[in-house]
Amino acid sequence: MNDQQKRDPVLLDDLDVRILEILQSDARITNRDLAAAARVSPTTALERTRSLRSRGVIRQATLDVDLPSIGRGVQALIAVRIRPPSRQVIEAFRDWVSTLDETVGVFVTAGNEDFIIHVAVRDNDDLYAFVIDRLTERREVADVRTSVVYQHLRENVVSVLAPRGAR
Amino acid sequence: MNDQQKRDPVLLDDLDVRILEILQSDARITNRDLAAAARVSPTTALERTRSLRSRGVIRQATLDVDLPSIGRGVQALIAVRIRPPSRQVIEAFRDWVSTLDETVGVFVTAGNEDFIIHVAVRDNDDLYAFVIDRLTERREVADVRTSVVYQHLRENVVSVLAPRGAR
DNA sequence: CATGAAACTGAAGTACT
């Protein structure tokens, strides 16, 4: 699981942006091909890629895996309300739910709920068991609202937004 | 954006599972190192990796990018109710919202809403503008509920679940 | 642009079923 953490403001020029977009669409591209696609020398491409990684812009290269193929045919988003919503209770719940095998993502939110948990499980029976057995075994869970996910589209390439007021 | 599609049932043995886990944690590992980590020959590792890709288990290698670094310091989940929730209206809305620059993911759901849209924008002003300008310009949007995301943890490695009843 | 490393291919060979 990743944590968001505060970092120094990062300045990205056009080349950084191009490299990021190419790598997002294929993280296993060779440095040669990356360089060619970004229209720079391989040396420059390599330097920039390393810099992006060391500055924390690139966290890691990961795999987009088909969830049904790995025995997780059912996905859901589960909105959870926590009582009391103190830091201690929130963080303890977050850490606990992150470790569960069913969990693929955790959103800590403000609004109508405190958490939205993204789970991927084998089938509806497992989803039901997750909600009524595991979640409700926690006494801080005051309310649970489950939405079954029919379809999950994910943007493969997330574009870089220019700072407000730029160009 | 990816689509979920029906596929033949996929059978994964222990080696496939090991390879999937290694690649999920570092998609840019060399085949040699992958083979060593999975304790098989490079030839075998290469064959398996290709097979996993051709069977659609591995969709693509992508990059985990730090959103604040690319000008997207604010994330939100926006629950949307659509009227009427007919196939035609749902699919049209889904396709439209997928193309928006702010959108990083779209969940099509059953439950308390029809969509949950994951957006990542520059700041709160942009989030507000997205909700009150762009979303509500669509007449099929009957209801909108925004939850600001304080933190988003994502499981880097999603384990393979054994079929029900298997060992 | 040179050098060493890695990827890939195809052909045999081994082992377990």
Added chain:
DNA sequence: AGTACTTCAGTTTCATG
């Protein structure tokens, strides 16, 4: 016999200074 894996040699491509 068939499947899965390994080893090896040869060629091509790549990373890196």
